Amino acid sequence: MAMALYLAMAAVALLISGAASAGTTKYTNHTVGDTAGWFFNSTTNKTSADFSAWAAKQTFNLGDYLIFHTITNQTVIQTYNHTTYESCIMDDALDTDTFQYSGGSNEFGQALTISVPLTVEGSQYYFSDADDGEQCQHGMAFEIKVGHGLGLPLSLSQPPPPPYAPPPVPADEGQSPPITLVTSQPNNGGMRAGAGICWLFFLLVVMLSFLQA
Numbered sequence: 001m002a003m004a005l006y007l008a009m010a011a012v013a014l015l016i017s018g019a020a021s022a023g024t025t026k027y028t029n030h031t032v033g034d035t036a037g038w039f040f041n042s043t044t045n046k047t048s049a050d051f052s053a054w055a056a057k058q059t060f061n062l063g064d065y066l067i068f069h070t071i072t073n074q075t076v077i078q079t080y081n082h083t084t085y086e087s088c089i090m091d092d093a094l095d096t097d098t099f100q101y102s103g104g105s106n107e108f109g110q111a112l113t114i115s116v117p118l119t120v121e122g123s124q125y126y127f128s129d130a131d132d133g134e135q136c137q138h139g140m141a142f143e144i145k146v147g148h149g150l151g152l153p154l155s156l157s158q159p160p161p162p163p164y165a166p167p168p169v170p171a172d173e174g175q176s177p178p179i180t181l182v183t184s185q186p187n188n189g190g191m192r193a194g195a196g197i198c199w200l201f202f203l204l205v206v207m208l209s210f211l212q213a
Contacts, residue, residue, distance in 0.1 A: 025150070026150075027149075027150065028061070029065045033054055036049035038140075040128065042131070047138065061146060062119065062147070062149050063149060063156060066118065068116070070112060071109055071111050075101075076116065076128065077127050078124060078126055079099070079126075080097045085127060088133030088141070089133040119156055121148055123143060127141035
């Protein structure tokens, strides 16, 4: 009886362990604020959700994504700098630790979805710095801690391709190679002088033949 109970408990433990392992076998998309989205009511100065409470219920790992369903009135700032997070603005932030995400619409009040990949382990912070940081000061902000999980997928761990560089412009195919121009004619004076000497030598030979005769 005791052995059967032990085996049953072991089987339950294995099932629980397997279920926990199954939860870490895939990457997760976390919709920020769940169905409430990432919104701020400027009239009431209230956020659409308690984002800190929402983040506290989530488990974040490398390779996961944060999905922000929002509008162009709000911004999404990601920072690894706690001082920047507390200031609620990114005016003095560094380009290496703070990033602003934007959507594809430049029109005010347009719906958009922003996807932010989690590529760094440890603490990181998110906020909206719209209205000079007022939205952040009224709760439009949250902190998360990213674990290792499965590690980064290849799609996020590979370096981005180098920027496109146009190939060098080839020379015109119809252009002829440069031609060296001759600016002076060859000197034939030496040839003419040689011919004159031969003629004088011939006359001298003829005169000597007459004298000997």
